[in-house]
Amino acid sequence: MDGLRTGEVAEQAGVNIQTLRYYERRGLLAEPSRTNGGHRLYPADTVALLNVIKAAQRLGFTLDEVAELLDAGRHRHPSADLRQRAIDKIAEIDLKITDLTAIRATLTEVVDARCNSLTNCTCTDCPIPYLTIGTTRPSGERE
16 A cells, blocks of 8 residues: 555654644545554645645635635635635735734833833833723712
């Protein structure tokens, strides 16, 4: 029987054995054939497929999205357009960049203001907006 054993695939693809089994359960990898002794034998192209999966993940695609793209490629579904998914992923990344930029700016203000506590900050004009949460009384309540 030709094929690669689990350890060989994992080593060549740079993943662990549990990842291979998880990808099988998720349907990303076809169930491999088995030797007479019950050992999994993966086709040689499994390493290349794992490299594609990992590359797609590095590009920000979730495993669900990768599964859909692989399924579309296997069955030639015209609805799962990689180009459109990439455009959508760019928009998603742009939103994350905007959020991260705002977070970075606030953290820079925290450092510059020398904030020293989340709950009892002694800096003046603390830039962390949630420090005032819980310190104001509900409307109509008197001190």
